Amino acid sequence: xxxxxxxxxxxxxxxxxxxxxxxxxxxxxxxxxxxxxxxxxxxxxxxxxxxxxxxxxxxxxxxxxxxxxxxxxxxxxxxxxxxxxxxxxxxxxxxxxxxxxxxxxxxxxxxxxxxxxxxxxxxxxxxxxxxxxxxxxxxxxxxxxxxxxxxxxxxxxxxxxxxxxxxxxxxxxxxxxxxxxxxxxxxxxxxxxx
Numbered sequence: 202x203x204x205x206x207x208x209x210x211x212x213x214x215x216x217x218x219x220x221x222x223x224x225x226x227x228x229x230x231x232x233x234x235x236x237x238x239x240x241x242x243x244x245x246x247x248x249x250x251x252x253x254x255x256x257x258x259x260x261x262x263x264x265x266x267x268x269x270x271x272x273x274x275x276x277x278x279x280x281x282x283x284x285x286x287x288x289x290x291x292x293x294x295x296x297x298x299x300x301x302x303x304x305x306x307x308x309x310x311x312x313x314x315x316x317x318x319x320x321x322x323x324x325x326x327x328x329x330x331x332x333x334x335x336x337x338x339x340x341x342x343x344x345x346x347x348x349x350x351x352x353x354x355x356x357x358x359x360x361x362x363x364x365x366x367x368x369x370x371x372x373x374x375x376x377x378x379x380x381x382x383x384x385x386x387x388x389x390x391x392x393x394x395x
Contacts, residue, residue: 210229210230210231211229211272211273212227212228212229212238212269212271212273213227213228213229213230213271213275213358213361214227214265214269214271214274214275214302214358215228215275215276215354215355215356215358215359215360215361216274216275216276216295216354217277217350217353217354218276218279218291219245219291219294219350220245220251220254220291220293220294221244221245222242222245222348222350223243223245223258223261223294223298223350224242224348224350224352224354224355225239225241225243225262225351226240226351226355226357226358227239227269228359228362230362235359237340237342237355238269239265239269240342240346240351240352240354240355242347242350242351243257243258243261255293255294258294259297259300262298262301262302263301263304263305266307267305272307272308273307273309273310273361274298274302274307274310275310275311275357275358276298276299276312276357277295277313277314277317278295278311278313278314279295280314295311310361312360312364317357317360318331318356320356320359320360320363320364321335321336321356321360321363322335329349332349332352332353333349336355336356337352339359
């Protein structure tokens with residue numbers, strides 16, 4: 202007789218990409234419980250050459266993957282700003298993190314900054330400070346990061362947990378999100394989808 206275990210554990214790496222400061226977090230999901238395993242930033246000197254930064258980022262993410270053996274890498278998508286050079290640098294950092302995951306057969310998913318904030322706070326225009334405060338209440342960690350990039354990375358990982366219904370949390374914003382989800386729309390309007 203096989204007993205099903207409904208408390209499937211998953212390890213998720215959350216990344217807030219950057220070429221000067223890269224935020225990262227590692228969480229473990231077990232049933233409805235989120236455990237924060239690690240959260241910090243990788244500081245890259247502004248004076249470093251871009252090829253050097255790129256190698257450091259790739260090697261760093263690869264080392265975290267080897268250590269934690271994650272089931273998923275969740276990453277923040279670069280936002281569309283006015284500075285094209287900044288966007289290109291962010292895109293490179295994101296691509297390196299994804300490449301490190303792919304090189305170890307780890308699936309990845311990306312979320313827009315607005316979707317992450319909506320998932321955590323219920324407000325897609327929330328500030329970084331509001332996101333950090335909400336995460337602190339939800340996960341109850343005492344760590345005060347020097348850079349909000351660390352809590353942004355945690356938000357990405359937690360957003361994945363919420364979006365995939367791995368770790369449903371009974372909060373007002375979760376119920377609201379479920380009503381407006383794509384799957385709810387498809388279920389309510391099967392004939393509109395071709």
